[in-house]
Amino acid sequence: MLSISIAMHSATYVTIVGLLIGVYIVTRRKLASSLPLPPGPKPMPIIGNIHQAPKSHGWRTYREWSKKYGPIVHVNMLGQPIIILSTSEVAHDLLAKRGAIFSDRPHLFLATELALKGLSIIMMNYTVQFRQHQRLQFSVLNATPAAAYLPLQTLESQQLMNDLLKSAGGAGVDVRGHFQRAVASIIHTLLYGFRVKNYNDPMLRAVVKLNDEFSEFVQVGAHIVDQFPVLNNLPSFLAPWQAKAENHYTTKYDLRDENFRRGLESDAWNISKHLRKTVKKDGLDMPLGELAFELGTMIDAALDGVTDTLIWFVMACITEGRGFVAKAREELDAVVGRDRLPVPDDKPNLPYVTAVVEEIFRWRPVGPEGVPHLNKEETTYNGYIIPKGSVIVANVWTISREEALFGPDPDDFIPDRWLEEDGKTFKALPPAVFGYGRRICPGRYFARNVIWIVVAHLLWSFDINAGLCEETGEPILVNPIACTYGLVMRALPFKASFNPRGPWVSEVIARDGDTYSKDHRAMLNQIGTEFAKL
Numbered sequence: 001m002l003s004i005s006i007a008m009h010s011a012t013y014v015t016i017v018g019l020l021i022g023v024y025i026v027t028r029r030k031l032a033s034s035l036p037l038p039p040g041p042k043p044m045p046i047i048g049n050i051h052q053a054p055k056s057h058g059w060r061t062y063r064e065w066s067k068k069y070g071p072i073v074h075v076n077m078l079g080q081p082i083i084i085l086s087t088s089e090v091a092h093d094l095l096a097k098r099g100a101i102f103s104d105r106p107h108l109f110l111a112t113e114l115a116l117k118g119l120s121i122i123m124m125n126y127t128v129q130f131r132q133h134q135r136l137q138f139s140v141l142n143a144t145p146a147a148a149y150l151p152l153q154t155l156e157s158q159q160l161m162n163d164l165l166k167s168a169g170g171a172g173v174d175v176r177g178h179f180q181r182a183v184a185s186i187i188h189t190l191l192y193g194f195r196v197k198n199y200n201d202p203m204l205r206a207v208v209k210l211n212d213e214f215s216e217f218v219q220v221g222a223h224i225v226d227q228f229p230v231l232n233n234l235p236s237f238l239a240p241w242q243a244k245a246e247n248h249y250t251t252k253y254d255l256r257d258e259n260f261r262r263g264l265e266s267d268a269w270n271i272s273k274h275l276r277k278t279v280k281k282d283g284l285d286m287p288l289g290e291l292a293f294e295l296g297t298m299i300d301a302a303l304d305g306v307t308d309t310l311i312w313f314v315m316a317c318i319t320e321g322r323g324f325v326a327k328a329r330e331e332l333d334a335v336v337g338r339d340r341l342p343v344p345d346d347k348p349n350l351p352y353v354t355a356v357v358e359e360i361f362r363w364r365p366v367g368p369e370g371v372p373h374l375n376k377e378e379t380t381y382n383g384y385i386i387p388k389g390s391v392i393v394a395n396v397w398t399i400s401r402e403e404a405l406f407g408p409d410p411d412d413f414i415p416d417r418w419l420e421e422d423g424k425t426f427k428a429l430p431p432a433v434f435g436y437g438r439r440i441c442p443g444r445y446f447a448r449n450v451i452w453i454v455v456a457h458l459l460w461s462f463d464i465n466a467g468l469c470e471e472t473g474e475p476i477l478v479n480p481i482a483c484t485y486g487l488v489m490r491a492l493p494f495k496a497s498f499n500p501r502g503p504w505v506s507e508v509i510a511r512d513g514d515t516y517s518k519d520h521r522a523m524l525n526q527i528g529t530e531f532a533k534l
């Protein structure tokens, strides 16, 4: 969590030591409350728990802490209280039921710097300005508008099956590029009116690079300036994060501005044009540059969350045995048959496939530490005090593994845990992956829809196995938990092979063939017609 490894001039250290002593004194005074802080590892004077802070993959340590100290843990990082919530109940009690005070975001310098410019919507506090953005998000992402995107999501999934079919028979492919292209194409078509046909498209590569950078910016405590904003007054050669933030901001601004213009100039309906109209019609106080960033935030959130969830599904197929795949196929064969791909209308009759999707979110939540919240007022909970301005981490990794809710063997991929004994009715289990309360992910309907379609198509179409070693021809062993650390948990690159599970698969996929000749403008205009009726 806290990797304060920034090389600094000795003057900086003197400043920091002074600040630490100041913070220690202030913190001690502040905590002279009658109620205790939640339990947690024993802190040292001044530095707090910094010596115990995990250098990376904090969610692993948080799980251990929750076993030792319980569902609500307090740690102190150089005076900054951090509260880690590890059961669904405490996360709901605080982040949802007390949303009025738990809906701000912590000051993470690099991310907040962008937010202050009105450009990182996800890191804005819950202000009037933020709520305008949220209204726009809901207007295009809620369940009803999201349903209008199903035909386009289905088309891109068909294109994906077509792309994967071409790789059949070989040693396997790194799927990230194929999935990124498909997800990027869906979201760029809807937002800006153009499809993305190649994963090496320079625009797509730029978005991916910026997302990787942002994922690092948002780690709690990754930069010492997050704890001590005063350090930002240092000359720029002592404050390397300033150039980093500025460069990130400029690159992002140019990219989003260009895409937004493309959207506005396009002759078909798209979300850029739709939201610009809404802003005018509703008289919202939002300059066009800020609206461009609203759209860019949706692009980033969709690309990361959806792509990585799909990659974890492939990982589950390779490493978690064939049991669930066979069961899903039995259902697909009975309901869909073998002469067409599954379609969204089949969903009510395919509960097991839906349970597979829920299990991916649980087994590998792509944001294992959620997105941090911050409480703007001091409050108490279950006999503990939660100081004002605490960073609140929903420990999604552990919440998704609560045996009391999800049953035994929480580290195993078992879709059946979502269903009652009849195999059809869903249990009322609370998913954690999309966050909580007023900041819950507005893209969750969109995400669930597209992930369901792609997973149903993949299960219907392919035997998915580990890629083969080029020299020996043997399957390459894949570590099912090897992943990056950041806001998003990405599987480390691995190869997977996609072979049609029968001759009918190639026939059906080839029958639709390449989808680029389809008129996506007509599909967009159809969405526009449906929006006009809402």
Ligand code: HEM
Pocket (backbone or CB within 6 Å): 121, 122, 123, 137, 141, 297, 298, 299, 301, 302, 303, 304, 305, 306, 309, 366, 367, 370, 371, 372, 373, 433, 434, 435, 436, 437, 438, 439, 440, 441, 442, 443, 444, 446, 447
């Ligand atoms: C599997 C896919 C996805 C996952 C796991 C995911 C997860 C999350 C989480 C955990 C949050 C923060 C919630 C909180 O603070 O409690 C969030 C926020 C957000 N997500 Fe998603 N998301 C996904 C897909 C999408 C998609 C497809 C879109 C848009 C098309 C989207 C748009 C957003 C936006 C705009 C926010 C910021 C909301 C705010 O700060 O209040 N997400 N998402």
